[in-house]
Amino acid sequence: MNYIQITDLSKSYSDIQALKDLSMEINAGSLFGILGPNGAGKSTLIKILATLVEPDGGEIFVNDINLIKNPRKIRELIGYVAQDIALDKILTGRELLDFQSDLYHMNKKEKYERIKLLIDQLEMNDWIDRKCGTYSGGMKRRIDLAAGLLHLPKVLILDEPTVGLDIESRNIIWQLLKNLKNDGMTIILSSHYLDEIDKLADSLVIIDDGKVIAQGTPSQLKNKLGGDRITLKVREFSTYEESKKISEILSSINGISQIIINKAQGYSINFVVDKEKDLLTKLKVELAFSKFEIFSLAQSQPSLDDVYLQATGKTLLDAEISMTGKRDLKKESKQSMR
Amino acid sequence: MELKQYNLYFLYQETVALTKRLFIQLKRRPSTLLAGILQPIIWLFLFGALFSKAPEGFLPGVDSYGNFLGAGLIVFTAFSGALNSGLPLMFDREFGFLNRLLVAPLASRLSIVLSSFFYITILSFVQSIVIMIVSFVLGYGWPDFYGLGIVFTTLILLVLFVTSISLCLAFVLPGHIELIALIFVINLPLLFASTALAPIAFMPNWLGWLASLNPLTFAIEPIRIAYTQTMNLDVVALHAPYGDLTCKSCISILFSLTVFSLIIIRPLLNRKLN
Numbered sequence: 001m002n003y004i005q006i007t008d009l010s011k012s013y014s015d016i017q018a019l020k021d022l023s024m025e026i027n028a029g030s031l032f033g034i035l036g037p038n039g040a041g042k043s044t045l046i047k048i049l050a051t052l053v054e055p056d057g058g059e060i061f062v063n064d065i066n067l068i069k070n071p072r073k074i075r076e077l078i079g080y081v082a083q084d085i086a087l088d089k090i091l092t093g094r095e096l097l098d099f100q101s102d103l104y105h106m107n108k109k110e111k112y113e114r115i116k117l118l119i120d121q122l123e124m125n126d127w128i129d130r131k132c133g134t135y136s137g138g139m140k141r142r143i144d145l146a147a148g149l150l151h152l153p154k155v156l157i158l159d160e161p162t163v164g165l166d167i168e169s170r171n172i173i174w175q176l177l178k179n180l181k182n183d184g185m186t187i188i189l190s191s192h193y194l195d196e197i198d199k200l201a202d203s204l205v206i207i208d209d210g211k212v213i214a215q216g217t218p219s220q221l222k223n224k225l226g227g228d229r230i231t232l233k234v235r236e237f238s239t240y241e242e243s244k245k246i247s248e249i250l251s252s253i254n255g256i257s258q259i260i261i262n263k264a265q266g267y268s269i270n271f272v273v274d275k276e277k278d279l280l281t282k283l284k285v286e287l288a289f290s291k292f293e294i295f296s297l298a299q300s301q302p303s304l305d306d307v308y309l310q311a312t313g314k315t316l317l318d319a320e321i322s323m324t325g326k327r328d329l330k331k332e333s334k335q336s337m338r
Numbered sequence: 339m340e341l342k343q344y345n346l347y348f349l350y351q352e353t354v355a356l357t358k359r360l361f362i363q364l365k366r367r368p369s370t371l372l373a374g375i376l377q378p379i380i381w382l383f384l385f386g387a388l389f390s391k392a393p394e395g396f397l398p399g400v401d402s403y404g405n406f407l408g409a410g411l412i413v414f415t416a417f418s419g420a421l422n423s424g425l426p427l428m429f430d431r432e433f434g435f436l437n438r439l440l441v442a443p444l445a446s447r448l449s450i451v452l453s454s455f456f457y458i459t460i461l462s463f464v465q466s467i468v469i470m471i472v473s474f475v476l477g478y479g480w481p482d483f484y485g486l487g488i489v490f491t492t493l494i495l496l497v498l499f500v501t502s503i504s505l506c507l508a509f510v511l512p513g514h515i516e517l518i519a520l521i522f523v524i525n526l527p528l529l530f531a532s533t534a535l536a537p538i539a540f541m542p543n544w545l546g547w548l549a550s551l552n553p554l555t556f557a558i559e560p561i562r563i564a565y566t567q568t569m570n571l572d573v574v575a576l577h578a579p580y581g582d583l584t585c586k587s588c589i590s591i592l593f594s595l596t597v598f599s600l601i602i603i604r605p606l607l608n609r610k611l612n
Contacts, residue, residue: 076443091359103439105351105445
């Protein structure tokens with residue numbers, strides 16, 4: 001059953017179009033992943049869902065409530081864990097949770113019980129009465145998550161919750177998310193970590209440049225690619241012309257498809273081979289015939305990164321690297337600041 | 339902000355929570371409170387000493403310069419505190435803590451503004467009372483019961499007026515550096531261009547005009563009357579170049595300015611908070 005329906009969502013910040021007619025559906029009680037490189041529009045989408053940013057166009061319905069027209073009703077339904085952890089350094093963790101519960105109008109008994117339960121669940125007993133300013137990154141993230149969960153929201157929205165975390169904190173958060181999903185909570189998780197989305201998400205969208213480029217369950221998306229993924233190099237750093245010639249050779253072989261020249265990886269060639277056929281021997285023969293030697297050849301089962309590669313012609317890591325230095329984070333922060 | 343939708347208890351609960359947070363911050367970082375008390379007390383001593391040998395008749399109606407200065411420093415303390423009231427909000431904006439408040443289903447986001455008003459008003463009262471006690475100990479007098487009422491009413495109006503402007507600036511300006519710079523520019527010139535340190539008769543004509551249009555003057559003069567004579571709202575408090583103003587007139591002007599500023603900032607707060 002669709003719990004959240006997003007239709008033709010768009011948002012611009014002065015000259016940057018962050019979201020371009022985005023549409024998606026999220027089922028009740030599922031963990032929904034939003035995957036994409038930095039700058040793809042994930043955080044803008046999350047902020048719109050959290051009622052922090054108003055879209056320029058489009059519609060969002062959460063449990064049949066119009067988010068744009070009734071943001072206050074939506075706020076009762078959602079818990080939000082922001083990408084940048086904003087804690088009051090002067091308050092202790094317990095005081096922060098107490099403060100947060102008053103903002104959600106919880107009564108004393110309910111407040112006390114929920115705070116105690118979350119402290120236990122997130123293993124915060126040892127440090128909850130210390131000031132937030134003394135917390136490590138993992139502790140901050142856990143207290144932030146606890147604050148988002150205090151009022152037992154129907155929908156939990158998390159914006160890159162495990163960025164920069166130690167393995168212990170990451171595992172605790174992953175386990176908690178699994179438990180919450182099993183309890184029927186709808187979870188929206190944005191991430192640029194492929195393994196996180198692959199392991200946790202029931203379904204996902206991949207966003208690039210403000211657009212949905214793929215949507216489905218992780219296995220559906222991977223299966224769409226067909227067989228195994230091959231990465232081929234005839235030299236450590238080929239030229240485009242050389243790779244183009246090889247891709248022409250490959251396209252003549254029956255059973256090889258989805259050939260992409262990956263510029264960011266020294267013009268390596270990525271393609272999919274039909275599982276049923278033994279094509280690699282044939283491939284070697286064809287390349288030798290055209291006087292190409294194989295420098296490296298890696299075979300793997302399709303991953304979400306391959307899905308991204310297939311749709312955009314670059315890996316997620318390459319997209320991250322290409323964005324480095326292009327974004328004016330200070331300007332973006334000012335633009336999104338109220 | 340839709341008043342009809344307010345659930346008063348929820349509004350109370352969230353306003354108390356927001357105010358409590360500001361007081362916890364103050365308790366754990368009391369330097370603001372202490373500085374706000376120490377600075378005017380130091381001024382009281384220094385300026386009191388500086389003008390202790392002022393010629394007779396220089397300050398009509400008062401026994402000493404300290405007696406004259408007390409009202410100015412009480413108002414200046416409240417004014418400085420209120421002017422700085424936008425800073426916590428600005429820091430909340432910059433560090434993303436404001437988003438925590440904005441994603442919560444607050445009965446009204448007016449609670450964010452109300453909590454700042456309550457906090458600054460209480461803080462200003464505490465600071466003012468300490469200055470009043472020090473002034474009393476130094477022999478600069480103490481207002482009668484009616485006068486005390488006028489002192490606190492005047493301070494509430496001034497705090498509301500200045501706090502509303504400061505909160506507005508906290509939303510309009512891009513960051514805390516700009517806000518601090520503006521506070522720095524406004525603070526002392528407004529003090530010197532008022533009757534806090536000297537009467538209008540002592541000033542050149544142009545400065546006299548400025549001082550008699552300065553909102554601080556409208557707060558200082560009724561408090562000065564409360565300090566120097568039996569409180570009477572109809573007594574002339576300010577001999578301005580454009581005419582004499584009674585205590586009642588000064589307070590009415592201050593009240594009008596406060597109401598005007600609240601009306602002016604409301605659309606901005608609505609836009610920023612809704």
